Amino acid sequence: MSPPDPPFADEHDELRASVRGFIERELAPHAQRWEEEQWFPDEVFPKMAAQGLLGLKYPEEYGGQGGDYLHEAVLCEEMARVGSGGTAAGIGAHINIATPPIWKFGDEQQKRRYLEPAIRGERIGALGITEPGAGSDVAAISTRAERVDGGFVVNGEKTYITNGVRAHFIVTAVKTTPEGGHDGISFLIVERGEGVGSSALHKLGWHASDTATIAFEDVFVPEENLLGELNSGFKLIMANFQWERLAMALGAVGAMQLAFERTAAFAGERHAFGRALSGHQAIRHRLADMATSVYTCRCVTYDALRRFVGGEDPLKEVTMAKLLTQRAAFELMDECLQIHGGAGYMREYWVERAARDARLGPIGGGSDEIMREILGRVLGL
């Protein structure tokens, strides 16, 4: 047995085996139904929490496992085995983008009220940044929070919010100065209640996810729900981008590995012209290309992960990993679909779903174009 690729160690392989077992036993069998129903049940959260999976990286004092980002990385990769990008996205939004700002920037009381129940799977979180008029250009958001006695009144609209229908609380970016921009954005933890309206969106993929538009109409948010310092929200947004993108890269690596394994198995079983599909050189070479792509993506992603965990500020490496893996994953899924032929086009197989789900990668978490812009800056251009 060769050792796991750095930065992972044997303990992470053990965690991986147990996470994979849980997912294959408890979640994957329902994926098809959840996709059709365009909703995975809220009970998935407490179910995962019971295994400790919603708090792998969080301190024990808040009910977490006291692990670190490497443990979380294992989960990010393995979530692909649910076979439902939408379900993985819902869980991912909760643990990778909604709760980390509370953990990092929240005060003690906020952690008790939101992080603890989130780790237990009792309260579900969402992160609200994107708006109908502001996506990649985050500084252009227009949702306003007006100062009032004892807190803020929020008006505006957020869109493409994962967990947007089911979330009990939304970690929301708002303008707290008339100008907004880099120095005028703050974060509020907005609880679902009066004035908060959600409507689910229909999508190309990620069907089990309740991605939504959320409207805020004169929503009162108390002072104590201000997360971090006033007007320092842009920093909060940027702070978690690296992990969010790394989590996406890890998810792509997991999804690619699984898709390759399944397609190689299919090509070994399916016969045409007197032999297995994989006995045809053109197919064998495509599979070899796919395997190479998985290895490429893994090496790049693990290097970025190692640097991230090691306390470096690997902006370049994470950006490259995000850019490379998301497109590679989509291309690989499309190849898998092609090798499956007519079956690949049918909903009863996993492939067409995987291809649809993977298409979000080059858009979500910062589009490919934004990644190239960041890298252009890294290169001094």
Next chain:
Amino acid sequence: MAATAESVLKPDFKTQRKHFIFTDEHEQLRESIRNFAIKELAPHAEEWEETTFPDSVFPRMGELGFLGLDKPEQYGGQGGDYYTSLVLAEEIGNANSGGLAMGIAVHTDMAMPPILAFGTEEQKQEWVVPAIKGEKILCLGITEPDAGSDVSGIKTRAVRDGEDYVINGSKTYITNGHRADAIVLVTKTDPDAGYDGFTLFLVPMDSPGVIREKKLVKLGMHASDTALLAFQDVRVPASAVLGQIGKGFYHIMWELQGERLIGAAGCVAGAQKCFERTLQYANERKAFGRSIGHFQVIRHKFAEMATKIESARQMVYVTAWRFNNGEYPVREISMAKLHAARVACEVADECIQIHGGAGYMREYGVERVWRDMRLNRIGAGTDEIMLDVIGRSYGL
């Protein structure tokens, strides 16, 4: 731990961070090879494209210890780990001469390893010791006019005759073939034994009957001398057998793994060098009122190239880590070789495009990189062979 707004908006992009496989010693070595390549080799790169690089490069590099970095000290090597030879493969790229890098790599990473691994003490003393000093030059003979990727199809025969062997056949595309003092030669000793019918020989190139037929003219790698060799009744003693009789095929398959990984490292370095040169050009060249690098489309081309190069580099490093740990990762080496060679060719082509007309001109050097890099998708196992090896590794 995570990025702060400040670092995103005003990042410190100059910071170069070490990869985990390298230590400070490797970085020092890197520095000294780089300085040597820039000072003593690069100034002659243009000239050597016309004349091939001179034999004197070997003793000079031997003197500096660069020809035996990862070779045992008892034979005059530096006794370093595998990563040291990776560093050489990367930094020799600063010579700006793909042909020179190839000539050196054939000597250090293709011909020497089988002698060290399978040779007798006498063979090591006779050839490896002077080779590490750069006093003797080595080459490796596998390919023939009628057998390339299909190594098992080679026809060069070695026939036992009393205490000796008599060798007949021909070898082609042999790097260092004209300058070499000895060749590690793949022959067939038993035509009926299939893969078990091959034997390696270590043949002095001044043996009667060894004919250096012609210098081959190539698309690129002009600084390298590439030969077509003929062997006509070349008589060698049994002590010229390298390794086990009948095991030559397996010996050479082993050798190819190290060669491919070193080749992949060379591809990454070549691509990186070409990238940096083009980045500088894009910052200086103005069009429509600004540096062309500041047009978004060009900027994104650089972002794509940087990502591709980094992906190949990570594959090489992680795979080298496994190799250095004593694993024999044939699948991963094949993947790294395949990917790195493709990346090098794609990057070189994109660099020509960014240079525009200048890229097409010899004086800018980019077209040379393009020509040099193109070999990597063919040499040491074609892309198609890599894909076959990878496919087979999954039982496909």
